[in-house]
Amino acid sequence: MRQLFSPGRVVLLLFFVAAAVLPLVVDPRGHLLRVAAMVLLFAAMAQSWNIVGGLANQISLGHAAFFGLGAYTSTLLFLKLGVSPWIGMFAGAVVAGVAAALLSIPTFRLKGHYFALATLAFAEVMRVIANSWAGLTGGPVGLSIPFMGTQPAYFAFRAVSSYYWAILGLLVFVCIVFQLLARGAIGYRLRAVRENENAAEVAGVDTFRVKLTASIISAGLTAMCGTVFAQFTFFFDPDSIFSLAGISVRMAMIAIVGGLGTLGGPIIGALFLIPLEEVANAYLSSKAAGLSQLVFGLILIAAILIQPRGIMAFWPKKRRAARAARSSVAPAQAAAKGA
Amino acid sequence: MNALLQADAIAVTFGGLKAVDGVSFTLKAGEIIGLIGPNGAGKTTLFNALVGLQPLTSGKVVLDGDTVSGLKPHKVAAKGMTKTFQNAALFPDMSVVENVMTAALLRHDLAGARMRAEQVLDKLGLSPIAEADVADLTFPQKALVEMARALATEPRVLLLDEVMAALTPNEMDEVMDVIRALKAEGLSFLVVEHHMRAIMALCDRLLVVNFGRLIAQGTPAEVAANPAVIEAYLGHGAAGKEAAHG
Amino acid sequence: MLQALVDGLLLGGVYGVIATGLSLVFGVLGVVNFAHAEFLMLGMYVAWFAWRYLGLDPLIGSVLSFIVVFAVGYGVQRTLIQRVLKAPPAAQVFLTVGLLIVIENAALMVFGSDFRSVSVPYQVEGYRLGDIFIGAPYLYAFIAAVILAAALWLFLDRSWMGRAIRAVAQDPMAATLVGVDTGRTYGLAFGLGVALTAFGGAVILPYITVSPTIGGQFVVLMFTVVVLGGLGSVAGALAGGIMVGIVQSMSTLIFPIQLQNLCLFVIFIAVLALRPQGLIKGA
Numbered sequence: 001m002r003q004l005f006s007p008g009r010v011v012l013l014l015f016f017v018a019a020a021v022l023p024l025v026v027d028p029r030g031h032l033l034r035v036a037a038m039v040l041l042f043a044a045m046a047q048s049w050n051i052v053g054g055l056a057n058q059i060s061l062g063h064a065a066f067f068g069l070g071a072y073t074s075t076l077l078f079l080k081l082g083v084s085p086w087i088g089m090f091a092g093a094v095v096a097g098v099a100a101a102l103l104s105i106p107t108f109r110l111k112g113h114y115f116a117l118a119t120l121a122f123a124e125v126m127r128v129i130a131n132s133w134a135g136l137t138g139g140p141v142g143l144s145i146p147f148m149g150t151q152p153a154y155f156a157f158r159a160v161s162s163y164y165w166a167i168l169g170l171l172v173f174v175c176i177v178f179q180l181l182a183r184g185a186i187g188y189r190l191r192a193v194r195e196n197e198n199a200a201e202v203a204g205v206d207t208f209r210v211k212l213t214a215s216i217i218s219a220g221l222t223a224m225c226g227t228v229f230a231q232f233t234f235f236f237d238p239d240s241i242f243s244l245a246g247i248s249v250r251m252a253m254i255a256i257v258g259g260l261g262t263l264g265g266p267i268i269g270a271l272f273l274i275p276l277e278e279v280a281n282a283y284l285s286s287k288a289a290g291l292s293q294l295v296f297g298l299i300l301i302a303a304i305l306i307q308p309r310g311i312m313a314f315w316p317k318k319r320r321a322a323r324a325a326r327s328s329v330a331p332a333q334a335a336a337k338g339a
Numbered sequence: 340m341n342a343l344l345q346a347d348a349i350a351v352t353f354g355g356l357k358a359v360d361g362v363s364f365t366l367k368a369g370e371i372i373g374l375i376g377p378n379g380a381g382k383t384t385l386f387n388a389l390v391g392l393q394p395l396t397s398g399k400v401v402l403d404g405d406t407v408s409g410l411k412p413h414k415v416a417a418k419g420m421t422k423t424f425q426n427a428a429l430f431p432d433m434s435v436v437e438n439v440m441t442a443a444l445l446r447h448d449l450a451g452a453r454m455r456a457e458q459v460l461d462k463l464g465l466s467p468i469a470e471a472d473v474a475d476l477t478f479p480q481k482a483l484v485e486m487a488r489a490l491a492t493e494p495r496v497l498l499l500d501e502v503m504a505a506l507t508p509n510e511m512d513e514v515m516d517v518i519r520a521l522k523a524e525g526l527s528f529l530v531v532e533h534h535m536r537a538i539m540a541l542c543d544r545l546l547v548v549n550f551g552r553l554i555a556q557g558t559p560a561e562v563a564a565n566p567a568v569i570e571a572y573l574g575h576g577a578a579g580k581e582a583a584h585g
Numbered sequence: 586m587l588q589a590l591v592d593g594l595l596l597g598g599v600y601g602v603i604a605t606g607l608s609l610v611f612g613v614l615g616v617v618n619f620a621h622a623e624f625l626m627l628g629m630y631v632a633w634f635a636w637r638y639l640g641l642d643p644l645i646g647s648v649l650s651f652i653v654v655f656a657v658g659y660g661v662q663r664t665l666i667q668r669v670l671k672a673p674p675a676a677q678v679f680l681t682v683g684l685l686i687v688i689e690n691a692a693l694m695v696f697g698s699d700f701r702s703v704s705v706p707y708q709v710e711g712y713r714l715g716d717i718f719i720g721a722p723y724l725y726a727f728i729a730a731v732i733l734a735a736a737l738w739l740f741l742d743r744s745w746m747g748r749a750i751r752a753v754a755q756d757p758m759a760a761t762l763v764g765v766d767t768g769r770t771y772g773l774a775f776g777l778g779v780a781l782t783a784f785g786g787a788v789i790l791p792y793i794t795v796s797p798t799i800g801g802q803f804v805v806l807m808f809t810v811v812v813l814g815g816l817g818s819v820a821g822a823l824a825g826g827i828m829v830g831i832v833q834s835m836s837t838l839i840f841p842i843q844l845q846n847l848c849l850f851v852i853f854i855a856v857l858a859l860r861p862q863g864l865i866k867g868a
Contacts, residue, residue, distance in 0.1 A: 059675045061682070106858030112674030113617040113816075117808055118857045124805055125850045132844055185449050188433075188441045195430035201412035202390055202421050204445030204492045208411075244801075245686050249679075256679060290693030290797075297686030304680045305668055 012175075012264060019168055023161035030160075037164040039274045041229060044171040045247075046254035046266035047178050048221035053252055054261030055182060056214050057194040059112065062103075062119030064247035065126040066096040066219040070226025071241050072130065075143050078154070085155040089227040096223030097216040104212045123242050130238035142237025145230060155231045163232045170228055171267075174221050179263055181217065190214055222251075245293070249300075257303045259312025268311045273299070342401075343368045343527050344389075344420065344496050349398030349408070351381075351388050351551075358384040360551035361398070366496065371518070371528040373542035373559075375535075377571070381551040382531045383425060386498045389529075390422045391415040402496065416445060421489050422498035425531075427481035429473045435484050436460060436469040442491035452491075459487045463517060478505035483514070490521075497521075498529045503537055515541055539563075547571070588717050589834045595723040597830020601823035602730040603785035603803070604810035605737065610778035612817030613754040614771055616666060616677050620684035621782060622800035622807055627688070628654050628783025629795035630696060636703045636790075643703055644729055647787030654783035655776040662775035667768065685800070692797035702794040722791035729788040734823055737781065741819070750774045754817075782807075805846065809853040 026032050052058045073095045074088025107118045130137045148156045181187050189210045192200035258269025280292035342365035351359040358381045374382050387393035391412040400408040407415045429438050436456050443452035460466050463483050482502045503511050532538050545562040547555040549571040607621045628650035635646035669676045707721040741747035752760040753770045761767050810829045814821025836848045
């Protein structure tokens with residue numbers, strides 16, 4: 001019953017191939033490649049969020065916390081102890097995973113609005129700590145990663161294309177993890193938890209453990225994205241890396257606009273939104289500060305009101321995935337039952 | 340005579356309201372017990388308390404020598420007791436077979452769970468709709484899938500909460516045959532049902548609850564002749580009509 | 586110590602009114618309005634412009650803030666919020682988050698990123714009661730908040746409109762049956778909710794400067810107050826506001842100022858986890 005070459009997989013494969021050869025056909029130092037790298041990075045972030053937000057329908061507004069933990073862990077390990085960011089990336093994932101586990105203890109019973117509020121507050125806690133604990137984090141000034149030329153062992157390159165391929169690799173990795181989870185036993189259990197938690201428990205699903213596993217994996221992957229972001233941009237500060245609108249909401253929004261709970265959703269969402277923002281920034285920022293963000297907010301509102309199932313809803317074969325999204329975002333009676 | 344399931348003075352209190360008030364009973368292997376009582380008597384709360392969905396205020400539930408009260412429902416399911424939901428609480432995002440598979444994952448890996456789910460569906464005559472979307476099912480089909488999902492956890496005690504509510508008499512007979520066949524394999528049941536005909540035909544013993552208290556128990560014939568039951572339950576007329584049928 | 590208690594009480598009364606608006610919106614519409622703090626910002630700007638161009642003291646300008654933001658809120662509810670009332674939480678969350686981003690950045694475009702403040706004659710004045718010093722702006726803001734809270738209570742309790750709002754909060758279906766226009770009532774409740782918050786923003790203008798990002802500083806504070814008092818409970822929000830005000834001014838005795846918010850967040854998450862129905866509401 002599982003097709004190895006379903007149309008969806010072929011399209012996805014073509015996308016990855018096209019993405020892989022892109023640096024060979026465009027200016028390897030150019031702005032276009034930087035934008036493309038950001039598309040891939042945000043696709044990876046949104047896919048990480050999708051594990052919790054899409055598969056388990058836990059609407060997190062605090063994933064910036066894990067993103068920032070990843071960036072801070074690897075960067076501080078490098079700056080203070082000289083540890084390679086490659087190792088720091090996994091250390092960051094572990095730190096974020098532990099943070100997610102700790103956060104799960106008080107929040108696992110919370111649903112909907114309450115869960116969103118608690119996660120939002122958690123990211124704010126991280127932001128306040130990073131701003132206040134200047135001795136460790138450098139405080140509001142942020143952290144800079146010194147330029148070192150090309151040193152692959154330390155995740156440092158001259159060429160944008162090298163970072164680009166690293167980010168593409170991360171996206172592929174995150175997508176594989178997502179698909180293994182979605183198709184595996186835990187995917188069934190997560191969907192059961194999403195649809196009806198009591199029924200899932202009675203059917204033998206350890207709902208706490210399932211949600212815990214998903215949030216640890218999601219946080220760990222998000223932290224890896226954070227490390228890669230730090231290496232790629234060389235600089236970050238607490239207000240930008242723990243930003244609600246800039247990180248937490250954007251991760252969620254890309255997944256929602258693309259198609260919640262689907263493999264392709266975050267990629268399509270990022271392909272649509274990041275270039276759009278880029279264009280808005282390029283052409284509108286000169287007109288007025290805030291205009292591009294305003295456009296971003298308007299798109300979010302429009303997406304919710306016009307097609308809550310996301311762009312993937314227009315993909316005919318994904319009826320079931322679309323229904324998944326419908327029961328979590330769109331107006332439907334089905335969701336009331338799960339609460 | 341060994342009790343498979345033993346409820347020992349269990350009580351559930353909401354605020355000041357005693358929804359279940361000191362109920363004790365035992366269930367033997369291969370036995371079917373019917374639980375009857377007027378609406379709001381606490382039958383569903385009692386079921387929820389037995390499987391761990393509703394914490395007990397006091398009392399104890401013992402399943403085959405293990406205390407299961409205080410455990411979470413998935414642990415109780417792993418020990419061999421689960422229930423169906425009154426208004427089929429299926430996972431609407433999944434197909435029929437996926438619903439059943441999710442429960443079968445309790446004791447099997449993915450491939451094994453699929454096989455197990457297909458076996459259970461076959462046993463209940465649901466194979467033709469295995470790949471159907473839950474949203475497209477009729478009410479009776481939903482009730483049967485609900486039962487299939489519960490069976491996929493391979494329980495020793497199964498609590499059925501009005502699975503026959505929407506069935507035609509013919510469908511009801513089919514479900515009763517399935518239940519009897521499972522009983523013959525050693526499965527025990529606790530059944531809440533409003534159809535007196537089904538209750539009388541199926542159950543070895545009956546428990547009668549009213550206002551959360553156990554007011555009578557015995558064989559169907561004994562219970563039907565008990566003045567307290569007639570007062571509390573049959574006297575309401577709802578079952579009087581049913582009694583005329585059976 | 587006693588000084589901190591009095592400071593906290595004066596701050597907390599205003600927080601109470603600010604958060605009451607948020608709680609009212611949740612109680613009646615069942616929507617958690619993540620954009621709520623942006624209406625506080627709008628209220629502050631209205632009061633600032635009223636002071637700058639009409640020469641109105643913010644305490645009087647606050648009435649203008651109330652009216653203007655009420656109208657904006659009513660419009661927002663009828664055109665946007667109404668459409669997700671029956672939608673699952675995720676849609677509501679992201680609609681109001683989108684609204685937050687739009688309002689904040691629209692304000693940035695229109696008003697610029699400058700911090701604006703007012704100067705009023707009583708700005709640095711105060712009253713001395715033994716060892717305790719009471720700042721005049723804090724005291725007047727508190728009095729204004731108390732008057733508004735009393736007016737709100739009278740409105741909800743006595744007026745037909747207020748009773749309609751409460752009826753819809755309890756049972757929209759039944760309210761419709763007795764002739765309440767639920768759509769319009771939702772609009773009024775949302776307008777009233779954001780207007781209360783805008784009023785609270787205006788009266789604190791003498792001691793807090795306004796900028797387009799001021800909402801961000803109040804959002805967690807507001808939610809903490811509301812969660813403490815129980816989401817949807819108006820009386821709870823008032824009590825929660827005073828509690829948070831006192832906690833905040835007490836915590837300045839122990840922690841450096843930037844960790845004040847941290848204290849709030851920790852309380853916030855703890856309350857959500859332990860008693861999501863609120864500390865004050867119910868037993």
